[in-house]
Amino acid sequence: MPHEAISVFDMFKIGVGPSSSHTLGPWRASLRLLESIRAKASLDDVRAVTVMLYGSLAKTGIGHGTDIAVILGLCGDDPETVDVSSITTRIQEISTGKTLMLGGANRINFEPQVNVVFLFSEALAFHPNGMTFLVQMNNGHQWSETYYSIGGGFVVKEGEDESAGTPVDLPFPIDTADDLLHWCIKTGLPIYEVVLENETAWRAEQATRTGLRRIWQTMKECMYRGCHTKGTLPGGLFVKRRAYDLNKKLLGQAVYHDYTTWIEAIKKGGMDFRYILDWVSCFALAVNEENAAFGRVVTAPTNGAAGVIPAVLQYFICFAGGEDEEKIFRFLLTASEIGSIFKKGATISAAMGGCQAEIGVSSAMAAAGLTEALGGSQRQAMMAAEIAMEHHLGMTCDPIGGLVQIPCIERNTMGAIKAITASQLALQSMPDYAKVSLDKVIATMWNTALDMNSKYKETSDGGLAVQLPISLSEC
Structure with a gap:
């Protein structure tokens, strides 16, 4: 192949x-x-x-x-x-x-x-x-x-090879997690540096950094916009936006003028566990409420799961010392490689694999990115990705009314929290003792996708979608 x-x-x-x-x-x-x-x-x-x-x-x-x-x-x-x-x-x-x-x-x-x-x-x-x-x-x-x-x-x-594209000769070709680990061991490089070297097959390193800066800027703008926009989402379900009220409640009378001063205000709130948990949820809600309202977002790896990675990355910046731009790049590069391995070994399409292919993959990406950005080893980063996916296996995609709102928006908050938990578990563990590898969990995810009934694959023919049936004409 x-x-x-x-x-x-x-x-x-x-x-x-x-x-x-x-x-x-x-x-x-x-x-x-x-x-x-x-x-x-x-x-x-x-x-x-x-x-x-x-x-x-x-x-x-x-x-x-x-x-x-x-x-x-x-x-x-x-x-x-x-x-x-x-x-x-x-x-x-x-x-x-x-x-x-x-x-x-x-x-x-x-x-x-x-x-x-x-x-x-x-x-x-x-x-x-x-x-x-x-x-x-x-x-x-x-x-x-x-x-x-x-x-x-x-x-x-139709008739085109799914992997067809502009042919490139990568210095470190990777299709599986074992391939990635092989190159990390052989070169001694962390995951993000292996990825950065591969990106030179497409463009100069400075251009990659500029592109990553633009990706993160778009994510930041989306989060900020979502936290400061109130109202009801379009589509017929009349879902009320929650990020606006949660942001306002958490910040109280704090005064700020833009994204930078907003982050400063958030940091002043302290390190209480419930406070941090609320903010992670708020960040994820904000992105996916914007997504549901036809806003501008970044696929990570999909739109329906677009809130997980920004929320975890924002958590890293606000509460775990991740302000340095280089650390943000490490996070994004590592996360992207994990996502690409899932795409090659399974799928990132909910219509093929259910929501495990979207929220599950995004959570695995975020867990690996956070682990490497926090200084974890390559094995720990891959272990974090495996843990995150292991606890999303079998998740169905059953959007009510065919809208990316219920349960999709809340699932992003859960995926973000699971990613942080998976990262912490991996950082406090010895990967040598892990029983399940990342490649094994990817294979399991794909086999689960093949077994899953089509009504649970983004058709709105089963699950929650039929418990609260909404006519497509209403949406």
């Missing part, structure tokens, strides 16, 4: 909520379609485009904003830079005018309720998150392309 090279910026992608597989992935698939059209002809030669959504994309697509994502992708908008405050207005204008500017260049007739088709009872064989674009040209020629959103914003075209 060819080695799959995954960069830190493949695992951490800046995008728009609420879902990496149901929002960011379809958005990127639409952008890839535009590239394909340009390669075949010209955007001006296109008369119409219809999008067919299958499987999980159809069943929970309305709640996840899949239709919105493919429309904005067809318009040529970039999920990293689009003005998120304009999304609702843009979609309303397209719906009312019944046209869109394909790639920003060619105005075509387009009715969202006609040209985006939800095939609730059909699924494609390769992956539950399938979509087919039907393109009609002015000369009468018609053709189609099928894409799959395989989790974490990763997209593959």
